[in-house]
Amino acid sequence: xxxxxxxxxxxxxxxxxxxxxxxxxxxxxxxxxxxxxxxxxxxxxxxxxxxxxxxxxxxxxxxxxxxxxxxxxxxxxxxxxxxxxxxxxxxxxxxxxxxxxxxxxxxxxxxxxxxxxxxxxxxxxxxxxxxxxxxxxxxxxxxxxxxxxxxxxxxxxxxxxxxxxxxxxxxxxxxxxxxxxxxxxxxxxxxxxxxxxxxxxxxxxxxxxxxxxxxxxxxxxxxxxxxxxxxxxxxxxxxxxxxxxxxxxxxxxxxx
Amino acid sequence: xxxxxxxxxxxxxxxxxxxxxxxxxxxxxxxxxxxxxxxxxxxxxxxxxxxxxxxxxxxxxxxxxxxxxxxxxxxxxxxxxxxxxxxxxxxxxxxxxxxxxxxxxxxxxxxxxxxxxxxxxxxxxxxxxxxxxxxxxxxxxxxxxxxxxxxxxxxxxxxxxxxxxxxxxxxxxxxxxxxxxxxxxxxxxxxxxxxxxxxxxxxxxxxxxxxxxxxxxxxxxxxxxxxxxxxxxxxxxxxxxxxxxxxxxxxxxxxxxxxxxxxxxxxxxxxxxxxxxxxxxxxxxxxxxxxxxxxxxxxxxxxxxxxxxxxxxxxxxxxxxxxxxxxxxxxxxxxxxxxxxxxxxxxxxxxxxxxxxxxxxxxxxxxxxxxxxxxxxxxxxxxxxxxxxxxxxxxxxxxxxxxxxxxxxxxxxxxxxxxxxxxxxxxxxxxxxxxxxxxxxxxxxxxxxxxxxxxxxxxxxxxxxxxxxxxxxxxxxxxxxxx
Numbered sequence: 217x218x219x220x221x222x223x224x225x226x227x228x229x230x231x232x233x234x235x236x237x238x239x240x241x242x243x244x245x246x247x248x249x250x251x252x253x254x255x256x257x258x259x260x261x262x263x264x265x266x267x268x269x270x271x272x273x274x275x276x277x278x279x280x281x282x283x284x285x286x287x288x289x290x291x292x293x294x295x296x297x298x299x300x301x302x303x304x305x306x307x308x309x310x311x312x313x314x315x316x317x318x319x320x321x322x323x324x325x326x327x328x329x330x331x332x333x334x335x336x337x338x339x340x341x342x343x344x345x346x347x348x349x350x351x352x353x354x355x356x357x358x359x360x361x362x363x364x365x366x367x368x369x370x371x372x373x374x375x376x377x378x379x380x381x382x383x384x385x386x387x388x389x390x391x392x393x394x395x396x397x398x399x400x401x402x403x404x405x406x407x408x409x410x411x412x413x414x415x416x417x418x419x420x421x422x423x424x425x426x427x428x429x430x431x432x433x434x435x436x437x438x439x440x441x442x443x444x445x446x447x448x449x450x451x452x453x454x455x456x457x458x459x460x461x462x463x464x465x466x467x468x469x470x471x472x
Numbered sequence: 473x474x475x476x477x478x479x480x481x482x483x484x485x486x487x488x489x490x491x492x493x494x495x496x497x498x499x500x501x502x503x504x505x506x507x508x509x510x511x512x513x514x515x516x517x518x519x520x521x522x523x524x525x526x527x528x529x530x531x532x533x534x535x536x537x538x539x540x541x542x543x544x545x546x547x548x549x550x551x552x553x554x555x556x557x558x559x560x561x562x563x564x565x566x567x568x569x570x571x572x573x574x575x576x577x578x579x580x581x582x583x584x585x586x587x588x589x590x591x592x593x594x595x596x597x598x599x600x601x602x603x604x605x606x607x608x609x610x611x612x613x614x615x616x617x618x619x620x621x622x623x624x625x626x627x628x629x630x631x632x633x634x635x636x637x638x639x640x641x642x643x644x645x646x647x648x649x650x651x652x653x654x655x656x657x658x659x660x661x662x663x664x665x666x667x668x669x670x671x672x673x674x675x676x677x678x679x680x681x682x683x684x685x686x687x688x689x690x691x692x693x694x695x696x697x698x699x700x701x702x703x704x705x706x707x708x709x710x711x712x713x714x715x716x717x718x719x720x721x722x723x724x725x726x727x728x729x730x731x732x733x734x735x736x737x738x739x740x741x742x743x744x745x746x747x748x749x750x751x752x753x754x755x756x757x758x759x760x761x762x763x764x765x766x767x768x769x770x771x772x773x774x775x776x777x778x779x780x781x782x783x784x785x786x787x788x789x790x791x792x793x794x795x796x797x798x799x800x801x802x803x804x805x806x807x808x809x810x811x812x813x814x815x816x817x818x819x820x821x822x823x824x825x826x827x828x829x830x831x832x833x834x835x836x837x838x839x840x841x842x843x844x845x846x847x848x849x850x851x852x853x854x855x856x857x858x859x860x861x862x863x864x865x866x867x868x869x870x871x872x873x874x875x876x877x878x879x880x881x882x883x884x885x886x887x888x889x890x891x892x893x894x895x896x897x898x899x900x901x902x903x904x905x906x907x908x909x910x911x912x913x914x915x916x917x918x919x920x921x922x923x924x925x926x927x928x929x930x931x932x933x934x935x936x937x938x939x940x941x942x943x944x945x946x947x948x949x950x951x952x953x954x955x
Contacts, residue, residue, distance in 0.1 A: 236722030244725050278714065304717040305710040307763065326721035326747060329728050426769065437779065438803060441767060 225251040226340060229270040231261035231287065232302070233279050237325075241274075244329040250336075258282025262290055272339055273299045274332075275319070277310045285310075285317045292318030296405045298339035302327070308442075315446035320407040321433060322443070338434040342406035381416050383472055386455055388416045397455055407432065408451045411444075415460065415470035424467035444468075506655070507648040514644035515637060522633035526626070533625060537618035538598075542586050545600035548611045553604055566601070566610040575599050579608055588615065654684045662691050668762065670699040705761040713754050720750055752867040755807075756853065759874035766801045766879045773828050776802055777809050781826070784810040786817060788824040788835075796830045798899045804875040808883070809833065811868035811875075812895045818868075820893050831899040841887035850885075869895075 228250050232238040235256070242252040253268055255261035258279040265273065273291065277284040288299055299319045303310040306324035314322055320339055323332060379391035387396040393409060395402045404412065410432050415423065429439030432447075448468055452460055461469050502508075552564040568576050578585025584602040589612070596619050601610035657674055664672035677689025720743075727743045730736040758764050774792040781788055783806070809826075812835040816824045820837025827834040846852070851869035869885070872895070876883040882898040 234718050234722060237718065237725065240722055240725035240729060243729055247729075304714040304721070306713060306717075307706070307710045309710070325717045326724040329725060424769070437806075 225249060226272070227251040227253065227268065227270040228272050228274060228336070229253050229255065229261065229265055229268060230274045231255045231258065231264075231279060231284065232274070232276040233257060234276075237276075241329075241332070245333070245336075248329070248333050256280075258284065258287040261287055265291055265295075271297065271343065272336060273297060274336075275299060275301050275314075277301060277303045277305070277314060285313045288314060288317040288319050292405075296403060298343050298406055300335055300339060311440070312442060312446065315443060316449070318405070318450065320405060320447070322440075334434075339407070341434075342410045342432075381419075383416070383419060383459060383470060384456075386459055388412065390416070395455065402454050404451070404454060407447060408454065411447055411451055412455065415468070419470050419472045422463045422466050422469045428467070505652070507645050507652055510648040511641050511645040515641045518637055518640050519633070522629070522636065526629045526633065529629065530622070530626060533622055537615075537622060538588055541588065541598035541613065541615045541618060542600070545586055545598040545611060545613045548613055549600040549602060549609065552609055552611050553602065556604060556609055564609045564611055565607050568608050571601060571608070571610055572599065575601055575610070579603060590615075590619075651682075651684055654688070658684065658688050658691055661688075661695075665691075665695045665698065670695065670702060702762055706758075706763045709754070709757040709761045709763060712757065716750050716754070720747055749867075752871060755871055756867060756874065759871070759878070764804075764875070764878045766804065768799050768801050768879070770797050771800050771802045771805060772797050773805075773833065776805055777826060777828055777833060780806040780809040781813060784814060786810070786813045786824075787822075788813050788816075788826045790826045790828070792828045794830065796828060798831055800881070800899055801879050804879050807875045808872045808881075808897060809835070811872040812897070815868045815872075816893065816895075831901055833897040833899075834894065835897075836888060836892055836894045838892040840893075841891060842885050842893045847885055847887070872897075 230242055230252055233256055238254050242254050245252050255264045259281045275284040301314040301319040301322040302325055303322055304325040311322055321335055379389055381388040385398045395404055414431055425441040425444045428444045429435040448460055459471055461471055572587055572589050575585050575587040579601050587599040589599055590596040596615040597612040598615045599612045661672045661674045673692050674688040677685055677692050723743055727740045773796040816835055816837035820839030825836045851873055853870055854866045873883050880900040884896045886894045888894045
């Protein structure tokens with residue numbers, strides 16, 4: 217509800233070409249205490265993102281100049297901030313391409329402000345829970361050179377054994393929330409990291425999509441399993457495709 | 473809103489009675505298959521040719537051997553006549569009465585004659601007779617050797633024909649496998665297209681082929697235009713969604729920002745109605761364009777129904793037998809239940825009873841019952857039965873029916889004998905959800921339990937009215953098997 221101001225205002229960047237939506241959504245979110253910056257097209261959005269470094273992005277899919285999917289891809293080349301797509305079409309084309317491009321979640325317009333805020337909170341919870349996002353941003357310059365978000369972020373400093381989970385060449389530091397593959401730090405978005413930790417907590421156990429949607433995305437009953445599928449796909453690209461196994465008809469499991 | 477023709481209804485009845493036979497043997501055992509027709513045709517043609525040649529050979533051999541026999545008989549007669557004249561021997565003198573009748577008549581008429589006498593078929597004779605000095609001289613030579621060699625020839629020809637048939641018919645049956653295989657591929661592709669695989673192509677068409685190439689090319693081009701049409705409908709639906717939702721989103725958010733007041737409440741209420749209407753229309757449009765896909769997983773029915781009622785803010789008396797779990801898509805099930813119960817409240821009368829069984833969900837109200845037109849023709853868009861049945865826009869049942877189709881379920885509408893409307897959802901039996909993924913798999917239609925007297929209509933796959941009463945859930949049904 218309005219008035220629940222977070223201690224330090226969380227900054228959002230809303231990229232939306234429809235003027236009424238842009239203004240009303242910005243106003244509505246400001247009532248919830250967020251600091252909202254707006255952009256009307258993709259290129260402006262990209263510039264503003266680089267300039268303002270917001271905590272979260274709200275992207276419309278259909279945008280002039282650079283569409284939401286292209287913008288999402290460009291941002292993901294160097295940054296790990298949570299991205300929430302807003303699609304008016306709600307069809308597979310929008311949803312799947314958005315998630316493939318690196319969005320963490322999507323909503324279909326029209327969306328109630330309360331629902332939008334719930335999605336934003338869920339994404340931010342993952343981001344604060346995963347301090348790696350901060351580091352990812354600090355190392356943006358270096359990660360950008362490696363492309364595709366698979367940046368090498370600093371030298372490998374082995375964490376204490378008690379907090380280390382090892383799966384083949386993959387090491388998950390559950391205390392420092394770092395992930396290393398063959399001695400190299402892997403840059404994961406908060407959602408990807410949260411997903412990996414969920415798997416790491418149950419190695420060798422098949423987790424179905426509903427469980428993952430509930431535990432990682434905070435969805436009740438109505439989550440879209442494509443969100444899981446596409447996030448698993450992105451995670452596989454970063455930590456090695458063989459690490460997460462698909463169990464047809466059931467879900468996924470982490471190979472020990 | 474775009475309407476889709478009934479394009480995905482599969483027809484695979486022809487193969488049904490062969491289901492029990494192992495797959496590889498099936499084509500061999502179908503006696504009506506093209507293979508055996510071709511083999512029979514080849515056999516008939518070979519027999520006809522063999523018969524014609526046999527008759528021809530038999531006839532000309534007969535002519536020749538009769539001619540040779542006659543020559544031999546005449547030579548012997550000439551020798552006998554010369555002998556008779558030189559020596560006066562009576563050896564060849566035969567009384568006319570002892571000659572065969574036909575020969576005797578020839579001799580009487582022309583003074584000479586020949587005759588092939590096969591009155592004893594095992595020992596045929598060739599006669600030659602002439603009149604010399606008032607006496608009849610006659611000789612006969614044995615024609616049995618020729619007869620026997622002719623018989624041997626006939627026998628050999630018969631054997632050769634049989635041997636040729638024994639080789640040619642299996643060869644023809646095997647050779648028919650080539651066009652058969654191509655035809656089967658065309659049929660299989662058509663079946664996959666019918667089951668909803670819009671990318672299935674025979675890829676066997678091309679210029680300058682035979683009729684099978686032509687039909688393959690036709691099936692491919694039909695699939696192309698079907699796909700283009702569905703694609704453009706889906707695209708249209710998506711574009712309409714975008715065009716409608718974008719201003720609606722602004723409206724929804726703006727209405728939330730209004731200061732609390734009575735007019736604000738009015739505006740918000742109308743925005744809610746408008747939003748529900750737009751979403752319903754878009755949902756129907758997606759159902760029509762075939763853009764909806766089922767995501768089945770195990771669902772505890774009682775809990776799902778209870779949650780669905782909660783979410784929709786609807787009240788109903790829920791009774792459950794057992795702890796049914798079905799493999800279905802919970803989001804679609806929610807849409808169906810919410811729409812059925814919502815419809816029962818809007819158009820029927822309280823109390824609304826929801827009964828959940830193993831694969832069966834019944835929604836029953838105590839109002840005036842479904843109008844006759846709905847029972848007869850299925851739900852119609854924007855048709856609420858009568859003008860006094862206000863509220864709602866008549867899309868709920870259409871959506872429920874469409875979503876039931878997507879999850880492969882049957883939805884029946886009937887009136888209870890003691891009044892009140894009764895809508896029964898039959899989910900496909902356990903395991904059928906997965907089996908139905910593959911086209912060509914038939915599931916025996918469920919829904920023996922339609923129970924209600926009166927006008928029960930099975931709405932399985934019936935596209936929102938249009939008079940189709942029993943159809944099958946086209947998308948998930950896959951295997952045809954019409955009732």
